[in-house]
Amino acid sequence: MNVHVVSISEELISAPESVDSWCLKLREALGPLENKKDRFALELLFREALQNALCHGNGYDPRRKLRCGLEIQNSRAWGWVEHEGEPWDYSSPQVCTCPEEDEQGRGMEIISQYADEHHWENQGLKIVFYRTLKGGTAHG
Amino acid sequence: MDREIYLLKHDMVAGAVQQLLSEIKEAMEKSTGDFTLDFQEVLMIDSKGLGLIITLNKILLEKKRKFILINLNDELKELLALTRLNMHLEIR
Numbered sequence: 001m002n003v004h005v006v007s008i009s010e011e012l013i014s015a016p017e018s019v020d021s022w023c024l025k026l027r028e029a030l031g032p033l034e035n036k037k038d039r040f041a042l043e044l045l046f047r048e049a050l051q052n053a054l055c056h057g058n059g060y061d062p063r064r065k066l067r068c069g070l071e072i073q074n075s076r077a078w079g080w081v082e083h084e085g086e087p088w089d090y091s092s093p094q095v096c097t098c099p100e101e102d103e104q105g106r107g108m109e110i111i112s113q114y115a116d117e118h119h120w121e122n123q124g125l126k127i128v129f130y131r132t133l134k135g136g137t138a139h140g
Numbered sequence: 141m142d143r144e145i146y147l148l149k150h151d152m153v154a155g156a157v158q159q160l161l162s163e164i165k166e167a168m169e170k171s172t173g174d175f176t177l178d179f180q181e182v183l184m185i186d187s188k189g190l191g192l193i194i195t196l197n198k199i200l201l202e203k204k205r206k207f208i209l210i211n212l213n214d215e216l217k218e219l220l221a222l223t224r225l226n227m228h229l230e231i232r
Contacts, residue, residue, distance in 0.1 A: 016155035040215040047186040106187040
């Protein structure tokens with residue numbers, strides 16, 4: 001039997017505060033997950049994907065929206081983040097292992113480290129990522 | 141020599157980094173010796189937060205002051221290791 005633990009999605013305005021607010025809501029929704037690493041990883045994945053979409057996609061334009069969602073079924077989690085700005089050139093190298101001394105440029109590196117896999121849809125307007133949960137859930 | 145321990149009261153994430161930078165720099169300027177960031181109450185650091193840590197480290201290095209991070213939980217320590225920042229920071 002499939003155990004559906006989390007299913008949330010939302011449309012956000014393009015502002016850092018709305019990202020923070022949604023991530024705190026996400027943190028609460030992830031409460032049933034037993035493993036702290038899974039909770040941390042999923043929140044971090046959304047923070048990075050939303051920040052990329054907000055900054056590089058929507059360019060902080062308040063007229064453009066962000067949409068995101070997370071589904072967790074059994075031990076599989078998949079999340080997505082979509083923006084209304086310029087399509088992401090996903091044919092170019094997405095993960096740079098930037099010098100440790102650099103102050104920015106780690107977003108995609110973090111997504112690659114914490115997701116088992118990720119891909120782009122809608123000409124690069126939407127990122128979808130997957131993670132197999134390490135510790136199961138309180139419900140199944 | 142003065143030693144400053146700054147207890148972070150907020151997650152180090154994009155929406156908070158500007159405010160944190162301003163507050164921590166003010167605390168750094170009021171002290172002269174080692175500067176310690178206490179992460180006891182921090183649950184999340186994102187890439188912008190990592191950038192802030194690097195910025196603070198650079199400022200202190202230029203002044204020949206030691207920058208120390210304490211009380212990081214296991215998830216935060218792992219994040220610093222995965223991004224190789226642990227090699228450049230003093231973590232206790």
